[in-house]
Amino acid sequence: MKRHCALLLAAGGSTRLGRPKQLLTIHGVPLVRHIAELLLATEPERLIVVTGGAATETGQALAGLDSVLVQNPDWKTGMASSLQCGYQALGTDPGLLLIAGTDQPRLTCEHLSTLLRQGDSHTDVVTAYGEEGRGIPVLLSPATQLRLADLRGDTGLRQLWKNGASTPAFLHAPELGFDIDTPEQLDAAIRAGWIDRD
Structure with a gap:
């Protein structure tokens, strides 16, 4: 497996859902722990988990895992601050950076492994959901990671490729x-068997 670190974005307040999505369960396992275990299965040098809303409960859900929790004090401002908070916690030279969130119950280890196979030190890899939909999980090259500091608010990672400076795979x-x-969406996930019923 290529040298990389992993970043799990788990800071959202789930305001539209009305409850912390990080703590929904799959086969009795909190979603945040399930995704963290998938990331750890790729054998990253470090796994950073950025928390914000429901930080205490999220930390409890991750107890015993080989991860570092970082509290984002500005998590309410949107994804950009969590990306920057997590990246800063990685320190220098994290290699490739694998980023995932906590609201994709159909994410598998194979998705993450494919990102790592496709990417390299000069190529980012973005997940394409369809003609227009693109987003996480993503794999960022070292050069693109340096541009995380330019993001603001809740614009997310798409801004990194909008100016055409680089084209991801x-x-x-x-x-x-x-x-x-x-x-x-939660009801649909429960009906499909992707999330446990309460």
Whole structure:
């Protein structure tokens, strides 16, 4: 496996859902722990988990895992601050950076391994959900990581490639286009068997 570090974004407040999505469960395992275990299975040098909303409960859900929790004091401002907080915690020379979130119940280790196979020190890899939808998980090259400091608010990672400075490769995974942001999406995930019923 290529040398890399991993970053799990788990700071959201889940305001539209009305409950912490990090703590939803898959076969009795909190979603944040499930995703962290997938990232650890790729054998990163370090796994940083950025917390914000429900930080105490998220930390409890991750107890015993080989990860470093970093609290983002500005998590309410959006994803950009969590990306920057996590990246700063990695220190110098993290190698390739594998980034995932906590609201994709259909994410598998194979998705993450494919990102690592496709990427290299000059090539980012972004997940493509369809014609327009693109996002996490992603693999960032060292050069692109330096541009995380330019992000603001909740614009997310898409801004990194908008100016055409670099063109990423794509992992085509339409199943990852489903995430859990609303009660309706949670109900759909439960009906499909992707998330446990309470």
